[in-house]
Amino acid sequence: MRNNSFADIPSSKAGSQILKMSSISKRFQGVQALDNVELEVRSGEIHALLGGNGAGKSTLLKILSGLALPDEGTISFQGQRVEIESPREAQELGISMIHQELSIIPDLSILENIFLGQERLITQRNSWTPWVNRREMAKKVREVATEFGITEVELWRPAGEFGALKKRSIEIVKALVVQPKILILDEPTSGLEEHEKELLFGHMRSLQRRGVALIWVTHHLDEVFGLADTATILRDGRSVAETSIKGKNLNDIISLMFGSQAAALIEQPRIGRKSGKTEIKNQFKSLEVVGFKREGVLKDISFDLWNGEILGIAGLAGAGRTELMRALMGIDKIDSGSINIFGKIEKIGHPEKAYELGIAMVPEDRKALGILSEFSIERSVSISNLVNILKSGWLNAKKERELASKFISKFSIKTPNSREKIRNLSGGNQQKVIISRCINSNPRILIFDEPTQGIDIASKVEVHKLIRELADEGKSIIVIASELNELIRLSDRIIILREGSIVGEIDSVPEKIQMNGYELVEQDILHKSSRVNV
């Protein structure tokens, strides 16, 4: 469990009911996204909204924030029936939202991003005027902005210049600056560093003390304990439970979210499997990266990789993990450094070369980077190794189909047939297709960047099983995962990145867990990853 320094501060008693959503139903693209959902929130309460992927949380939030209209059901705000027909109306009621996907407008300055659409709410002037007074806005916004680390100079620069961290801060300031009555936070901690998360939690508590109601969506279940008062749990579009958090533990919540079997599915950490250097027969170094440098991003990184081992890469957002992998795959250029792969020195200037050398990558952010949305499952699987399905020089449909079928059955991919478009599959099945694509290219080294991001718990378990099997077959695996839970369970060895350099390595992870316990390993990684000095 997280050592939450705010756990000691008692949350103030929740006040009167401020929001009631009753019997909300919504059909979306042929599927019943919400079915008679209830949500009741009190002012001054931190109310967690939980549920797996596809449970309906996003849809419910869309309705509350004015981006969608319910097919059925009513919304009652401060005791009065309301229809929220646009984001503007939601804002005027006093409902602010921090989105999961960044909603930043790159060509506008940070200041403009903050006040866009809510100038009146900030200046609290009711007369309409076409003019925009940036200086006045700056005055009103300055204080909150500084609290979240946005300097005066930065206020005036285009928001597109900044990284994900700053953009998240802008969103938070934007929501706070209008002094909302209800603040919706959709995965607000994604992309934040540890001390920034604590800052955020502190702000949530002070908002709570001021009587603001917070609706908080997160999949970091451990964050919920010690901060949230109540939780509403959705499953398959229905409200499954509304419960107070006190007196519950993690397993209780998971059972409610996914059913009681799911709790049992949480696997044991990778115990008994010694690190690659000692146990495996025919040990050899599959990869040696020496001196990767890229200005501002990678600072002289060197590491080894052995066959049959799972190497985990830990670090906070912005530490350079994905950049390192992209450099390895030849997607990004490096200023200097060399790669020694299976004993030969190679230059990888393009992913095409990486695949040729036997490296394959399952990227993070499936939607933007991983899937080719128009492609069928067949085509998605074959694309990294088209040579495989050739017959007399032309692509052969039969071979392609057989190949896809092979993977569909091997990985239990849920689909009516192999011609189905990959975008129609659920996240977990999409990920399995991408993994199939990689395996089809006959790699000897596989890179997984956030392999279980946004997929349901059953598929998570399958993917983990898959990764371990691949390692057992002798392949070399690199895994990046933000959930330390996941990383520690999977890896034989972990290297820790911070601000572009390797700051630590944890050898023989399974043994360390056996000896010292899981928490200590996690602490070790956390301390090294963050700027906080040990």
Added chain:
Amino acid sequence: MRNQSKFSKLISIEGVVILTAFVLMVIFFSLKADSFLIPDSIRYYINEAVPIFIIIVGLTFVIIAGGIDLSIGSVLGLSAGTSLMVSMWGWPFWVAVIVGVSTGLAFGLLNAVIITIFKVNDFIVTLGTLYIAAGSLTVLTDKVQLTGTEDASFQRISDLSFLGLTSSIWIAIVIIVVFELVLLKSPFGRRIFATGIGEVPALISGINTQRTKFVAYLISGGLAGFGGVLLASHLNSVQSGLAGGYELTAIASAVLGGISLAGGRGSVWRAIVGALFLTTLNQGLLLMGIDPLIFQIVTGLCILIGVIVDRGVYKFTLTFSTQTREVNSRSRDGEVVSS
């Protein structure tokens, strides 16, 4: 999972809408206009349209790969000029062909380099090369009077009659078939689709998107060059401004055929059907005695209707996804989040 009704399954077959529209139109005109279905007149106007068919093939590759090529019309005109000029100077016809195609390839190369290597916006670049090619033709025709070659074999490239059709048409058929095969059945073609769907996911899957697009622009240029040769052979004279506006017809044809300008889907034959639709429409209206000055208005309206219908069909077929998925919309917001 909803079961697709027979009707919706039918609609979602590629190109079925434009084909139906085409057939309906043909029926309409054969009833309303005299001499519409006379084989001679059909042969005639199809023959006239061959150069457009050829540039459409190249354009299809570029569009599916996610780009656009506005220069194809002017490049076709310029190549017509250079190849005719060379023939007039006494060179054998095959030299003229090489010169014409090379002119096209040169512009294709220019486009390819600036767009894929210097990463300048394809719309602007091909707009610029459109200007350069058209301007070059003007300069050329200023200096040299391209009134016609005496070399009969050059003229026969397009006019040779074989099994009732001109060599122009046969060549067009061969090119269409060959390139469609390449697009649909070759690894290169598959890479074109992937690149068009998303450069980043394609890259991460190991595809050299830069090289793929590069070749697509080369193909477009080369085919425009070859089309120019055919046009020069057919007309036996070239003036400034020749083939100006062909690119608009080509794009309109692609759109009517249901090829998305965003890339990632389509095929050659669909664009050709779109072209057939447009040319036949114009021919039909002409034969009905409608003022030719209205044609542009009609073409414009066709484009609008074509796009609306195509979008409607696409959205309709999307409602039958098996699980709830939002439409994967393209936006510049898609950034790589560093970790």
Added chain:
Amino acid sequence: MTPNSAVDNSSNSLRNRVLQDPSFGIVSLLITVIIAMTILEPSFATSGNVTNIINAMMTVSFLAIGMTVVLIAGGLDLSVGSTMAVTAGVAGKFIAYGMPMGVAFMWSLAIGVGIGLINGLLITKLGIPDFIATLAMLGIGQGVILFWTQGVPILGYMNDAYYYIGGLEKIVGPISVPMIVVVVISVVMAIVLKRTKFGLELYAVGSSPISARNAGVNTHAIKISAYAISGLFAAVAGIHIAGRTTTIPPLIGKGYEISAIAAAVIGGASLLGGKGRIIGALIGALTLTLTRNIINLIGIESSWQAIVTGSVLIAAVLANRASAGFSRKRLRRMNT
């Protein structure tokens, strides 16, 4: 000079602001060329030639300003050339039929705005890609004017007042009515873009339509307005060009959309939206006109014009890209 987008950089030093100005490259190039021409070619810097250049700049300036607004909002208007033609025809024909000039001009402007509104609605409500919708309108507009004139130029509408309005007659010295109109429109639009909510929302919608919508901006209304403005200024250009050329040939306006886009892009507007400014449109229009003028003066046949325009366009975009790369590098160095 202010930066290209909505951002206000007032906290920067003057030197930095000049160097980082996105039009720095093209303006330096222009200044160099102007100095070179003044030295090398005596007839260049004469008052006659300068007036020539400024007069020739007018039409493209109107179109470029409208195009810049559309580009900022993330759209593209290929129909401006044909809108210009249609509205010119309306002005000419109506006046020739005996309508008072002012009323005829009202009609032109109204039709220009109308075409813009149709474009905007096709693109926002029907979801047609802007490229295609405006391309189709271009075809339809051209067809309309061809049909209406039956291929015969429109004549007989010029009167004394129109000579002034078209700029053939100057008011005082070299100053003509179109020049004043351009200045007024530029100032007004620049203020709108920089100081009003509408202007800010234009940039927002062009930069990231989804985020703008999330922030509560009415993206459809903004885009429709942008196209309406483009149509309005195309109509202004139409009224102007009818007065300048004194007869309206049926193919008038052909190719002008390309000049408008080129001018806007040279001036720093981005085809992806979210960037652009009025002064940039004028710089672009000047660049194109200057190019043409220089070609004439140094004796290259006018048939080379197209080649040079095309090359200038590509060169300008490459230069813009290079300077964007430099400022990004400078910024990265600043931040690390």
